[in-house]
Amino acid sequence: MGTVSKALSLLAYFNHGRTGIGLSDLTRLSGMNKATVYRLMNELQESGFVEQTGSDRSYRLGPQVLRLAALREAAVPILSVSRQVLRELSDETGETTHLSLLQGSQLNSLSHAYSPRNATRVMMEDAKVLTFHGTSSGMAVLAFAEPDFAEAILSQPLEARTPETLTDPEKIRAQLDGIRKSGIAVSVGGFEEDVHSHAVPIFDPDRKVIGALAVAAPASRMTAEQKQLIPAALRRAGATLTYRIGGSAPAGFPQDETA
Amino acid sequence: MGTVSKALSLLAYFNHGRTGIGLSDLTRLSGMNKATVYRLMNELQESGFVEQTGSDRSYRLGPQVLRLAALREAAVPILSVSRQVLRELSDETGETTHLSLLQGSQLNSLSHAYSPRNATRVMMEDAKVLTFHGTSSGMAVLAFAEPDFAEAILSQPLEARTPETLTDPEKIRAQLDGIRKSGIAVSVGGFEEDVHSHAVPIFDPDRKVIGALAVAAPASRMTAEQKQLIPAALRRAGATLTYRIGGSAPAGFPQDETA
């Protein structure tokens, strides 16, 4: 692994539960030598990718990442475009909606919208890592990803987040087949208990899957009517989003009409 | 310069006018060896910081920066907080408002809001580099930055973007003195002709200036009434934003009441 990769891998230890990390913690987390971590973090700091807080001297992500993100959006405006789609889908379904994107071999939630209609909502956080098995978004992505990629994921040990989480690779493969036929993934309590969620894949101009659009509802609110409305609205929204970012679905993808 | 800094410096060549850069262009822009640039970009690509487009093989910023930006916002929610402040300030003044943040020794516009009230608006782009001299935001920041920093900026050759741009360091220093006293910077046509803009500095918890909040209006619309309303509204909005991000103005900063 090159020096640059090492430095950037240090950034992976930041997450919602850990927005600031001290030198020693980072040394332990990464398993690298302290002097190495120190020097790497110094370089990242000089470039504005991280900064040190005045109080303790722990590191947190720096302002430079905002500039890069704004430029990424200027080049590939997925988030900006998705915000409107999420908004409309939340209004239509009355439930929480979110977009997750494949970044390397990791699926991250990156944007969401709530519906004001109901007082109880499924809450979402951006930049959260989603498992592939056990989330509808993950399954939707996996079903349409490269077979090699899906197999690599399934060959790793699969953790059960709830008693409902499917962890048997064989059963998951069977479910993926179903998703490829229907074009939509459904999960009941696989990631959070009592959350019923639907997801559809999003494709780029090369017809490769880049992420998933999902609707998450409290299981208690999944009436027969909602079970009809949500998948239909979600399919439409997914197609719209793929279209708006200039993407298109691969040849075999189940088209609009399900009836 | 370490390898990591070199790699990250390559990312600085991306901007709004240049969202995709090929290997050869990047080699020329950076002045580095082609093999070096190639290896560095490969590492950045493996980490998801850049990606190569399918069509030509040019590089553009990758999805990983979105995740980091979302986490940065989770740690220091300046942008999220600013959006509401910008929105309200635009509604109140009827003009375009924007926030710029100091990133290293560079000032970048990072968020903006338009007012629907008028058909003609000053347009803004995010992630655009602002000069310190000649923009009200830059002057507001410079006036409250470390004296060393301000001097370093003023000792460089200063370009005139318009005939109105002040480029004489001595005159700029005099203007900065005025801004320190008034707490607000005003620029008429210094960056774009016919744009009249006001800006106030934003401070962090250490009472250090981190950026500026600004209102930009077509010069033609600057009635006597607006010349009263805009500075007053902007001062209030600036104080609100500084407060909401947990910051506070330094000791000498001119307080609320101007009357």
Next chain:
DNA sequence: CCAAACGGTTCAATATATGAACCGTTGGTT
């Protein structure tokens, strides 16, 4: 059909990163 420019690759020379041990400081415990 050629020439130029492109992305990508090689390998010896060399500059750079590494890590064990070491500082001085801080904060908590006895």
Next chain:
DNA sequence: AACCAACGGTTCATATATTGAACCGTTTGG
């Protein structure tokens, strides 16, 4: 008050990763 452990930061000989000129094969445009 004295101690100790953990912290951020630093050193320097060693080892390893980076560098750059030259070289492919391919694509592009005249």
